[in-house]
Amino acid sequence: MMEIMSSIERRMAAAWHNKYVIRRAISTQILMSPQSLVSLDLPEIWTAAADNLRPPTSLNCSNEQDAVVIDGKLIAEDIRSTIATEVRRMKESIGKVPGLAVILVGQRRDSQTYVRNKIKACEEAGIKSLFHELPEDCPEDAVLSVVSSFNEDPTIHGILVQLPLPQHLDEVKILNALSLEKDVDGFHPMNMGNLAMRGREPLFIPCTPKGCIELLFRFGVEIMGKNAVVIGRSNVVGLPTSLLLQRYHATVSVVHALTNNPEEITSEADIVVTAAGVPNLVRSNWLKPGAVVIDVGTCPIEDPSSEFGYRLVGDVCHEEAVKVASAITPVPGGVGPMTIAMLLSNTLDSAKRAYEFV
Numbered sequence: 198m199m200e201i202m203s204s205i206e207r208r209m210a211a212a213w214h215n216k217y218v219i220r221r222a223i224s225t226q227i228l229m230s231p232q233s234l235v236s237l238d239l240p241e242i243w244t245a246a247a248d249n250l251r252p253p254t255s256l257n258c259s260n261e262q263d264a265v266v267i268d269g270k271l272i273a274e275d276i277r278s279t280i281a282t283e284v285r286r287m288k289e290s291i292g293k294v295p296g297l298a299v300i301l302v303g304q305r306r307d308s309q310t311y312v313r314n315k316i317k318a319c320e321e322a323g324i325k326s327l328f329h330e331l332p333e334d335c336p337e338d339a340v341l342s343v344v345s346s347f348n349e350d351p352t353i354h355g356i357l358v359q360l361p362l363p364q365h366l367d368e369v370k371i372l373n374a375l376s377l378e379k380d381v382d383g384f385h386p387m388n389m390g391n392l393a394m395r396g397r398e399p400l401f402i403p404c405t406p407k408g409c410i411e412l413l414f415r416f417g418v419e420i421m422g423k424n425a426v427v428i429g430r431s432n433v434v435g436l437p438t439s440l441l442l443q444r445y446h447a448t449v450s451v452v453h454a455l456t457n458n459p460e461e462i463t464s465e466a467d468i469v470v471t472a473a474g475v476p477n478l479v480r481s482n483w484l485k486p487g488a489v490v491i492d493v494g495t496c497p498i499e500d501p502s503s504e505f506g507y508r509l510v511g512d513v514c515h516e517e518a519v520k521v522a523s524a525i526t527p528v529p530g531g532v533g534p535m536t537i538a539m540l541l542s543n544t545l546d547s548a549k550r551a552y553e554f555v
């Protein structure tokens with residue numbers, strides 16, 4: 198009994214500590230923390246962050262309080278405005294701008310929305326974008342030839358093949374065809390391999406994982422030595438996120454559809470990143486009090502009241518989780534906008550590399 202009590206006490210203390218650290222981080226805007234994956238001139242970003250980000254109205258540290266809802270949209274806007282400034286500086290000093298090519302095969306409505314958002318974000322940041330649309334039933338050669346023409350185009354520094362591709366196309370073959378230097382999604386096997394291996398650096402970190410880690414950095418969440426659980430093992434989110442968390446010295450477990458006791462494993466985590474695509478998968482009993490929860494799930498569910506006929510929900514039962522977690526990202530308005538900001542960041546980095554512009 199004694200032991201059980203002290204274990205509960207330890208958890209409560211940890212919960213309180215987490216909330217305290219995060220609230221203090223927000224109140225003093227540790228958003229000023231020198232750590233960032235957006236490789237821009239640090240002093241500039243951090244000044245901009247201090248100006249643009251408003252702290253939440255209540256900074257009480259009491260354990261009864263709901264989790265801080267991490268405003269990914271606001272942080273993404275801040276990053277995008279910093280990128281816009283960099284693009285302007287590049288244009289003024291060398292007369293060049295970064296260029297992104299987006300290839301969309303087929304007519305998926307969600308893909309069309311994401312692609313439109315990406316192109317709009319490029320425009321706002323002063324990044325040139327080229328959009329190439331191909332029909333659902335187009336042959337593989339047609340996609341490969343578009344990829345190869347963008348590979349050759351010196352004004353294009355990033356190429357994005359919107360996933361998922363239609364069934365008849367070989368995704369591995371198409372992603373392999375991208376020039377490594379232009380793989381701003383970071384999905385090329387060479388980039389992924391370099392992300393996985395110690396002592397190596399990938400040219401690009403995949404956008405969604407990079408956005409998740411950036412949110413942790415900006416909220417002053419310590420990663421080193423913490424238990425992190427990643428739910429999902431997809432090539433685009435789960436796998437690279439687990440690798441990235443290991444790079445920052447977390448102890449990482451990956452939970453997936455065939456895991457025996459996912460809630461038990463997840464409830465040990467200080468940091469939970471969930472990318473399963475299953476609405477309401479993560480309930481309050483999955484969470485350790487004070488955990489930081491990054492919800493990557495984007496499941497379109499039918500909603501006749503929305504103008505598009507659907508709306509996006511995450512993997513986390515938000516109403517329950519806010520009562521237990523210390524910080525949580527919403528869907529929409531959390532990781533999604535960060536993904537786009539990181540795509541622009543990778544495209545800018547790529548252009549800087551191509552022109553040797555510092």
Ligand SMILES: Nc1nc(=O)c2c([nH]1)NC[C@@H]1CN(c3ccc(C(=O)N[C@@H](CCC(=O)O)C(=O)O)cc3)C=[N+]21
Nearest residue numbers: 310311358359360361382404495529530531533534536
């Ligand atoms: N090659 C490739 N690269 C990708 O990065 C890629 C992809 N394929 N295929 C699909 C997924 C999904 N994805 C999202 C990007 C932005 C939002 C986003 O901005 N979401 C907004 C809401 C958007 C809305 O309301 O429709 C939000 O969460 O607030 C969501 C999802 C990128 N993906």
Ligand SMILES: [Mg+2]
Nearest residue numbers: 405433434495
């Ligand atoms: Mg995804």
